[in-house]
Amino acid sequence: MGLAGTTAWEAIFDAGKLKASQTILILAGSGGVGLMAVQLAKNAGAHVITTTSGKNTAYVKSLGADEVIDYTQTDFSEVLSHIDLVFDTLGGDNQRAAFKVVKPGGRVISIVETTDQAAALSSQYDVNFEKINARPDKQVISTLADMFGSKKLSVRIAEDLPFTVENVRKLHRKSEAGHVVGKLILNVN
Numbered sequence: 001m002g003l004a005g006t007t008a009w010e011a012i013f014d015a016g017k018l019k020a021s022q023t024i025l026i027l028a029g030s031g032g033v034g035l036m037a038v039q040l041a042k043n044a045g046a047h048v049i050t051t052t053s054g055k056n057t058a059y060v061k062s063l064g065a066d067e068v069i070d071y072t073q074t075d076f077s078e079v080l081s082h083i084d085l086v087f088d089t090l091g092g093d094n095q096r097a098a099f100k101v102v103k104p105g106g107r108v109i110s111i112v113e114t115t116d117q118a119a120a121l122s123s124q125y126d127v128n129f130e131k132i133n134a135r136p137d138k139q140v141i142s143t144l145a146d147m148f149g150s151k152k153l154s155v156r157i158a159e160d161l162p163f164t165v166e167n168v169r170k171l172h173r174k175s176e177a178g179h180v181v182g183k184l185i186l187n188v189n
């Protein structure tokens with residue numbers, strides 16, 4: 001939870017420079033990092049749009065998403081425009097499509113990859129692009145802990161299993177399938 005929260009914080013506030021009243025598109029708001037980003041952005045006063053599948057729509061709305069796009073039904077790049085910041089947690093075609101919906105001078109911040117086309121698209125659409133790797137930060141962790149304590153942040157536990165070799169395999173397979181909603185826990189107690 002610390003890594004997911006720190007990653008979301010550094011992507012949307014440090015690299016993304018998100019401000020109140022701006023509009024952010026979070027790709028995969030139901031993922032471990034995305035669910036933190038939705039809450040942090042909403043708490044900061046931004047207008048929050050996110051993508052996920054229909055089964056997760058109610059969940060991401062409960063976190064504060066103002067608009068939810070079901071990626072199995074709708075291509076976000078065909079219905080959105082003038083976005084200040086896209087937070088990319090998916091990469092690939094989603095990242096390439098993100099450039100089309102950002103206003104000139106806006107940003108696409110990825111935690112996944114720099115696609116081969118990122119530089120050309122950045123120049124074509126006059127959009128700032130950065131791929132970041134999260135760094136542990138005492139102040140950010142402390143702020144996130146305070147937000148948990150005051151219930152401004154919540155985390156859904158997708159699975160909480162004892163730390164065994166079989167459970168490590170099981171949760172790795174589950175994570176790699178790409179449809180976990182929330183966090184997977186291996187409990188060492």
Ligand SMILES: NC(=O)c1ccc[n+]([C@@H]2O[C@H](COP(=O)([O-])OP(=O)(O)OC[C@H]3O[C@@H](n4cnc5c(N)ncnc54)[C@H](OP(=O)(O)O)[C@@H]3O)[C@@H](O)[C@H]2O)c1
Binds near residue numbers: 004032034133179
């Ligand atoms: N750079 C860094 O420092 C850093 C730090 C942490 C993580 N990461 C990376 O960030 C990425 C995301 O991590 P995560 O833990 O947040 O992922 P995750 O929890 O595995 O994400 C799963 C979620 O993504 C949704 N999803 C899948 N395909 C989608 C699509 N096409 N459009 C919208 N939503 C979609 C799924 O919803 P459905 O079931 O509805 O499909 C599911 O809820 C990973 O690649 C991870 O390695 C990087």
